[in-house]
Amino acid sequence: MTEAIYVDGVTKTFGGDIRALDGVSFSVEPATVFGLLGPNGSGKTTLVRILTTILRQDSGIARLLGYDVATYPSYVRTLFGLAGQYAAVDENLTGRENLMMVSRLNHIDRTDAQLRSDELLHQFALFDAKDRPLKTYSGGMRRRLDVAAALVAKPKVLFLDEPTTGLDPQSRNGLWEVIEELVAGGTTVLLTTQYLEEADRLASNIAVLDHGQVIAQGTPRELKANLGATVLEIGCIDLATTARVVEILTPLSSHAPHQVANSVEITVDDGPRFAMNALRLLDEEKITPTTFSLREPSLDDVFLALTGREAEVVPEATDSKAKKKGRRRDR
Amino acid sequence: MTIEASLVPPQSRRLSLAGDLKMMVGDAATITWRNLLGYIRIPEAAFFSSVQPIMFVLLFRYVFGGAIPIPGMTYVNYLIPGIFVQTVAFGAVGTSIGLAQDLHTGLVERFRALPMSRSAVLAGRTVADLVRNVFVVLIITGVGFAVGFRLHASVLAFIAGLGVLLLFSYALSWGFALIGLLAPNAETAQVMSFPILFPLTFASPAFVPVSSMPSWLQGFANNQPVGVVVNTTRVLMNGGPVGSLAWKAVAWSFGILIVLGPLAVRRYRRAS
Incomplete structure (x- = not known):
């Protein structure tokens, strides 16, 4: 045809x-x-x-x-x-x-x-x-x-x-x-x-x-699947807590956490396991999230991952998360 | 991977001269209709574009005219043919502005993607402007008679004068269409037009006899297209031997059409 x-x-x-x-x-x-x-x-x-x-x-x-x-x-x-x-x-x-x-x-x-x-x-x-x-x-x-x-x-x-x-x-x-x-x-x-x-x-x-x-x-499904990951979203009570959560979770993840106002988004490969670890660490720090959810990546996430644009990216934060702890991408 | 060849359109859809011509005329008629509706929908524009030539008539008839002696005829009879030519020449700026506007509002982009004749947008614009010029010329005729213009030639010769004038206005429209297509926007199209129009209309016998100009300018004034058309219409409307003047005027008009028309169409095909 x-x-x-x-x-x-x-x-x-x-x-x-x-x-x-x-x-x-x-x-x-x-x-x-x-x-x-x-x-x-x-x-x-x-x-x-x-x-x-x-x-x-x-x-x-x-x-x-x-x-x-x-x-x-x-x-x-x-x-x-x-x-x-x-x-x-x-x-x-x-x-x-x-x-x-x-x-x-x-x-x-x-x-x-x-x-x-x-x-x-x-x-x-x-x-x-x-x-x-x-x-x-x-x-x-x-x-x-x-x-x-x-x-x-x-x-x-x-x-x-x-x-x-x-x-x-x-x-x-x-x-x-x-x-x-x-x-x-x-x-x-x-x-x-x-x-x-x-x-x-x-x-x-x-x-x-x-x-x-x-x-x-x-x-659309393939594109999302190719990102090979789920997205964990954690809502926090205030900005200071949000920043603290980013700090705690950065060493855990292969993708940099990304702060959007009072919440943190992290693309993770093994969603449930990462979520359990995250909850345990946060509990040790006496941080209680206001929301906590795992979702499939949206095309927005795909787009961001592919073009590296969309959001105002702090360049170092994208690849070398280990070197620059605490740096994050803000919208 | 092997790439298959493109399909070939059915024979009936390919070129036939008669079919092309019919399509061209039909499409140009549609575009003309659309442009004329545009003029009707903005009566203010039509009103004020005829106010300007009327003011020129009054200015030269009552303010400057007394200081310009014309041997053998009244100044108003000398003036009106000049005003006719000046009005259609200035009116041609409208062609370039209108086209530049269509080009930059995205409308031409739509036309380019339609299965319509490539030259219809330009033909429709210039024909609509010709229709507009007929109206303006009729108004000036009325004003001319009101301020003292008197017909000394035959009615037929007067109409022949209008014919030469309108042919010239149509040719000029194509020239200014080209300017409209070259301009980056409508405002620029307007300012680009004036350096061409001013020398042509004012360094001409439109308002004053060329005998008062320096001799180097006289040659230009009498032989450039606006000058030739002014002289021709003036002789036709006031009576007298036309001689080879009319042929020169017609030759200028066809010359402009033949040279600038295809250039405008070519530019239209390419402009983005």
Whole structure:
């Protein structure tokens, strides 16, 4: 079966020396959500722009539904929908006029375009605002209209570049539901995001991009399992106690404990055994934690472990915990 | 791992000249519609963009005009054709601003990812600006007659003058589209336009006879595109032998279109 999206060794350099993509490869099965995760400037948007024929790669292969993006750009443009990083909508038109414009530019005839526009306005809860100029729309409404515009031609592949950035939780949930419906109906979705929760919820496969390279790839479960650990969270009564707990537990663990306000997070290989040891040591010091829990690592933990960023890292604390006791990573 | 070859799109989807042309016209019409709606939705912009040329008419007619003697005709009859050309030339800045705005709000990015004609965004912008120019020209015509402009040529010649003017305005739009695509943002597009517009409109016979200028400037003023178009419209609207002037004006317009049009389309394809 042909992959919906196929990327092999794609590179792109800007201005001669800024390497935005450095040999990116992955493939996406039809009717799934693929999450492209990475910090700002990791190359996510550049890759989306190459796959949507806006940019051309320097080398490597990029295909949509088996069609080479660089060889047949005009045909490929009939296959996908794109909702970019900022809502690309026309301020001077109403919501409905925006959808009509994009429909007409997709060469949908007028009657069908009107039906499709109204259908999408209903689906995205914009029908009541359809004849209002966009100036009166909230950020969330613009975003929804932007995604609706990407769907007018019922594309087989949908690219969503940070679709929920700046959305309130309710709109975000609404959009997630729409994405799930689309995928159930056979659409393939490539989603870029900085929100791990989003990738975790929607994506069946994830690639983590950093400095233009895929540094990890797999299902959310695999990525978490590869971290090979559980996370122990200990809540404390005050900051002084928290600092003391970090001090006590640092020699015990192969990963540095990491203080977040009044609690300590430690990634540990053997959760239950470590927990028992920790409790015993704390008891000897007459420290009673306010909370004490073992949990599976979140994608946040994975992301942090892979990119070493996200949190403001005190560099020494990451690797050489023995030398610099008491140093910790604060958010 | 063996890499399979790319699939080849179905034949019906590939190039056919008639199909391409139909798509180009249809897409340009959609973009024109969208731009015209934009003008209608901001009536303040339309109002104030016609206030400026009206003020120029009043300024030159009543303030400066008395000091500028024109042999053989009233100053207002000399002035109005010049104002026409100056107005469409300044109006072309709108093309560059509008395009720069679309480019930097992400709208062009969306257009680039749509299966639409590559030249439609530029064609739709310039055609919408041509429609806007027709309205502005009609307003100036009304104002001109109100302040004393009198038709000495035939109505047909006057309309031919407007035709030369609008053709020139359309060609200029493409030139300024190129500036809009080169500018880093809309504000810069505007300031980039003026160093080109000022010498062309003011070092020209638009407001004063070139005979009052130093001789080295006269050659420029009479032969640069705005100067040629001013002279042509003036002769057509006031009567008199047009001679080869009209051909020079038309040649300048087509020259600008043929050279700057493709450059603008090329730039549009590449700009990011």
